[in-house]
Amino acid sequence: MRRLLALVAALTLAACGQAPAPRQQTETASAPQAGFPVTIENCGRKLTFDQPPSKVVTGYHPSLETLLALGLGDRVAGRTFFGESAFLPGQKEQYDKIPQISETIMLPQKEVMLAQGADFVLDNAMAGFDAAGGYAGVEELHAAGSPVYILGGWCSPEETLQYTLDKTFTDIQNLGKIFGVSDRADKLVSELRSSLADVKKRVEGRTPVKVLATDGGKGPVNAYGGSGITQQMITAAGGENVLKDVKGDYTEVSVEQVSAAQPEAVLVSDYATLRGEDMPSSPAKAEEAFAVAKNSPAAKDRRYLALPVAAQHPGYRNILAITDIARFLHPDAFAQ
Incomplete structure (x- = not known):
């Protein structure tokens, strides 16, 4: 077995595709929610949400952690595997309540993934959407009503190298808009920025x-x-x-x-x-x-x-x- 990080680093090998077809409308339209529709740009694609996602699938664990930090654990219907240790405080209990749909850190193979019926997919790299590896593609999932959001701008190998801390803050705020919890997102970003400011002050000089x-x-x-x-x-x-x-x-x-x-x-x-x-x-x-x-x-x-x-x-x-x-x-x- 090769080192796990080599596998996770390989999650950036598949670049983002062209803009997918517009999201299909459900047969029964629900009453519009305040603040919606919301349109977010990610990996060169525009994602539009008429209402907050309620059946989410997450890939490698940092994507789940981010949703849990926003208090959105009840929206996650399926997750990938993560080890028994190194959980953030209070998150192991939430992790255990969410159905595991993959025995690895990767999203499941195409048939299993499409069968989830997710209305949102969150991951932090592109290899889990590589058709050559047997996975459902980004466009394929989008057409099935499962739009994909990639954290950190890890949309291609080149963009992985361009990561900055601000991209994490942008992700949190985008997720706040997508799920209709912008107040939570703003509060979390403020707390994280304060933490960084405290570190900067302590190490300065x-x-x-x-x-x-x-x-x-x-x-x-x-x-x-x-x-x-x-x-x-x-x-x-x-x-x-x-x-x-x-x-x-x-x-x-x-x-x-x-x-x-x-x-x-x-x-x-x-x-x-x-x-x-x-x-x-x-x-x-x-x-x-x-x-x-x-x-x-x-x-x-x-x-x-x-x-x-x-x-x-x-x-x-x-x-x-x-x-x-x-x-x-x-x-x-x-x-x-």
């Missing part, structure tokens, strides 16, 4: 800590370059990515490059319970990093943080993770 973000590997090393979510989180938390000049997000770098980078701290992608011979634990991956950069300050201090891989994909959690990273990098800034 401090020397950035040199960080290696890795997914393990003794050579080449699976690591995170100077584009994408992980880069954004490290910078916002008062760190400096030692591979910031490496093009790309999740990529491979040489042992020599990592050794020369002299990191002061290491972030390790953690996969909760999804481990095995080909999926080493976070401590094991940290030891691999220390062995590669054996003369670095990070190796001498054995300094690493296990970062849930769900936080490295678009959704509510990647904003929360910035505080955790900042506490790890600058503990004295949070002493008071």
Whole structure:
């Protein structure tokens, strides 16, 4: 089994298609709701909603987490699999109540997906809609009355590299409009922005800590370059990515490059319970990093943080993770 993150990173391999056909109208029209219809643009497509979705299917877990943060768990009719640990506080109970429709983090195959009769599909990448992989396509789902929204602007490999934190705020506000809960969305965005402002104030003026973000590997090393979510989180938390000049997000770098980078701290992608011979634990991956950069300050201090891989994909959690990273990098800034 290849590393899970390699699979999740592959979720961006299928680019968005052309604008799909207009959403079909239901035979029985219901009374219009205040604030509707709502039209949102996503991945170059315009999605129009005559009423809030009530039968939602979510893909990889960060998409579900984001809806739960907005108090919309009762709208979710089906979800994909997520490990037994690394849940955000209070969300495991809600997760358990939602029917699981896939044994993996990916959406189910085409026939199963279409049979859900969803009126909204939320995910954070495009591979779950790749016809070549046996999945229902974005246009196909749209025509069936199941419009698809992709979080974080992860609509193509190129757009994945262009991610900024503001895109998560935009997603939350768009979801607020789609579900008719803009007040909740605005409140959540305000709370998250306040959290980021607090981190910025605490780390401002401090020397950035040199960080290696890795997914393990003794050579080449699976690591995170100077584009994408992980880069954004490290910078916002008062760190400096030692591979910031490496093009790309999740990529491979040489042992020599990592050794020369002299990191002061290491972030390790953690996969909760999804481990095995080909999926080493976070401590094991940290030891691999220390062995590669054996003369670095990070190796001498054995300094690493296990970062849930769900936080490295678009959704509510990647904003929360910035505080955790900042506490790890600058503990004295949070002493008071």
